Amino acid sequence: MKNKALLFINGDSPKTIPNLSGYDLIACTDGAFHYLKQLKFPLDKLDFISGDFDSHQIEEEILRQAQNHSFEIIETPDQNKTDFHKALEIIVEKGFENIDVYGGSGGEQDHFLGNLSVAYAFKDKLNLQFFDEYSSYYFIPKNFSISDVKGKMISLMPFPIAKNIETKGLKWPLHQEDLILGERIGTRNVADSQEVSIQYKKGDLLIFVGK
Known part of the structure; x- marks a missing residue:
């Protein structure tokens, strides 16, 4: 498998462009394109833009930019899946298991819950981690540890249940x-x-790690 992919989706924009040097593939959905433009994202770093392109204005702008840059345009018209879900499928097909996601939270809250549902569907196939201005968050395996977190906020959210949880290193264990x-x-x-x-025995657990 290849190393790591970066995906921007249509939630709240990051305040700044993350460091791109550690990624072998960089992509966005068509809905995230508007904030990448505002961030002056270097479009020559993009490998592909995917989505249903239901806004003609966005589609025309993407097509125009594609003429000046080398990114691929991948139409995904299937309305039974979200653009996030379909983008993950493309990235998996390209051989990636480790994916960082920006734009997963904020915006309309049904989108946020939908993004968590998609992440849950892929939790056994991918190492999928979300980032926003407040925290990083992701589903964790039954045996998990994280370093360099002293003083940071740690939240554990069952999805919808997690049993026999044992923690070390938390203020309230x-x-x-x-x-x-x-x-x-x-x-x-x-x-x-x-x-x-x-550590936990049954169920699923989502962790939020504050910045």
């Missing part, structure tokens, strides 16, 4: 406890050591 959406969740905890480890 969990000892063989359950988190259940609608009953008890693990938001706004704090890392009190440089390394945090989390």
Whole structure:
């Protein structure tokens, strides 16, 4: 498998362009194109733009830019899947498992929940990590650890349930406890050591790591 891909989707724009040097593939959906232009993103770094191109204004602008740059335009008209879902399928076909995503949160909240649903569908196939202005967030395996986090906010969100959770390195640890959406969740905890480890037996768990 190839190293790492970067994908921009149609949520809140990052304030600045992330460091592009660590990525072997960079892509965006057509809905993210508007904020990349505002950020003065170097379009020669893009490998492809995908989407259903339902806005003629955006489509015309993308086609015009494609004439001056080498990125590929991939139409994905299937209305049974989101543009994010279809972009991930393209990236997987190109041989990537590690994908960083910007623009996954913010904007219309049904989009945000839809993006989490897509990430959940791919959680066993991809190492998928979201970034926004407040945190990074992603689904974690049953045995997980993260370093260099002392003092950072750590939230654990069951999706919808995670059982027998054991944590080390958090201010408020969990000892063989359950988190259940609608009953008890693990938001706004704090890392009190440089390394945090989390183990759980059943279910699925989404972690948010503050900046």
